[in-house]
Amino acid sequence: MTILEDARRVAENGPVCDACLGRCFADRSFGLTNAERGRSLRIAAALEDDEPYEPEDEVCWVCEDESQRFDEWAEKVADSLEGWNFDTYQVGTRTPPLIEENEALLRESADLPDDAGESFKSEFNREVGKRVGQLTETEVDFERPDVLALLNVEAAPRASDDGAISDHAVEVQINSAFVYGRYRKLERDIPQTEWPCRECGGSGKQLAAGGGEEPCDHCGGSGYLYDESVEQLTTPPVLDAMDGEEALFHGAGREDVDALMLDTGRPFVIEVKRPQRRNVDTDALEAEINEFADGKAEVTDLTLATHGMVERVKELDASKTYRMDVEFDADVSEQALEEAVEELRGTTVEQDTPQRVDHRRASITRTRTVYDVEGHLEDERHAELEVHGEGGLYVKELVSGDEGRTTPSLAGLLGVGAEVTALDVVAVEGEDEAFDDPEYLKESA
Ligand SMILES: [Zn+2]
Ligand SMILES: [Zn+2]
Numbered sequence: 001m002t003i004l005e006d007a008r009r010v011a012e013n014g015p016v017c018d019a020c021l022g023r024c025f026a027d028r029s030f031g032l033t034n035a036e037r038g039r040s041l042r043i044a045a046a047l048e049d050d051e052p053y054e055p056e057d058e059v060c061w062v063c064e065d066e067s068q069r070f071d072e073w074a075e076k077v078a079d080s081l082e083g084w085n086f087d088t089y090q091v092g093t094r095t096p097p098l099i100e101e102n103e104a105l106l107r108e109s110a111d112l113p114d115d116a117g118e119s120f121k122s123e124f125n126r127e128v129g130k131r132v133g134q135l136t137e138t139e140v141d142f143e144r145p146d147v148l149a150l151l152n153v154e155a156a157p158r159a160s161d162d163g164a165i166s167d168h169a170v171e172v173q174i175n176s177a178f179v180y181g182r183y184r185k186l187e188r189d190i191p192q193t194e195w196p197c198r199e200c201g202g203s204g205k206q207l208a209a210g211g212g213e214e215p216c217d218h219c220g221g222s223g224y225l226y227d228e229s230v231e232q233l234t235t236p237p238v239l240d241a242m243d244g245e246e247a248l249f250h251g252a253g254r255e256d257v258d259a260l261m262l263d264t265g266r267p268f269v270i271e272v273k274r275p276q277r278r279n280v281d282t283d284a285l286e287a288e289i290n291e292f293a294d295g296k297a298e299v300t301d302l303t304l305a306t307h308g309m310v311e312r313v314k315e316l317d318a319s320k321t322y323r324m325d326v327e328f329d330a331d332v333s334e335q336a337l338e339e340a341v342e343e344l345r346g347t348t349v350e351q352d353t354p355q356r357v358d359h360r361r362a363s364i365t366r367t368r369t370v371y372d373v374e375g376h377l378e379d380e381r382h383a384e385l386e387v388h389g390e391g392g393l394y395v396k397e398l399v400s401g402d403e404g405r406t407t408p409s410l411a412g413l414l415g416v417g418a419e420v421t422a423l424d425v426v427a428v429e430g431e432d433e434a435f436d437d438p439e440y441l442k443e444s445a
Pocket of ligand 1: 066
């Protein structure tokens, strides 16, 4: 069966527009739009029959001439995206069930398979998408576009007086924008993220004795256990620069609230939801954040990032180096400390879930490596220790032994009680060295 015979049977089911005709043969002839293909098939058929070519001028029963409105739809999408800053987009189409039914019917009545050629939806996405790219001078991205426009064809009744596409026929989704960086925490008692009060659950209120509500005693009514967090010290300038609705902080793990985070800092990603702007100057932004954080925290290596970075940062199983002040409950000699440190260096430690960790969490035994330890006595009751450990090593328990739940431990080896009185994280490094290269992260995200 020739393509021309098939085309003639499709056209006989008219009135069918050139696009709907051509779409039936999209898999059998190439290099044209469906409308061009339909038109040339019609002309060829007329030539063969030695009849004059007559363009179809009645309204198409299959698509109700929706296939001739790609320009209008694209303009509507561009209008809806006005004011949003984006580099990549994707177009999706919600096809009316009636059009899908008509498409199957058209093919069936011409003895074609009911999925012959291309679907209305697929052509609509491509043709409108192509025009959106030209109008907005942006690139299509099928994976993770900055913005997504959903065309609700059914919600754009053509019967309206001016034939205009109504506002609600185009739904626009603005995806988040991201910046990657590393932070240092230069003051103690600052959690990484906002820490809601456990007494009032973050509401800041409690029931008053005489009925009604009063400010929560535990948090003083703020709803938070700490006034500031690294999140609160770093996200506002980013939210502001990108003019978004909300900012989220994703850290590569977290240090204890009372620990400093020093040296090369800890990787993080700040996510800004519904940003008006994306291509912000990260050098200027870095300076703004550091001024805003007022010496309590500091960020470096700030760069624009992708969605994939969030998962990568959250999953980072980083090794960490800690500096600790340790206090003993009995005198310790320099030699004893040296021997214990020697023993711990390179060892594998077994740790039951620490008692300080939420007691509702099931206790498990984990195994972690102590890559390196250095230590020296300040006096007979005090030492300074530097520990480089595998990600997930409970370092306070490595010192105290946690009543036998961590073995070996510094306290166990020395035979005296030992307690960490101050703890700083001096380095966070990916176990995979490439992690420390932001360019690598961006590419592989
Ligand atoms: Zn049509
Ligand atoms: Zn409270």
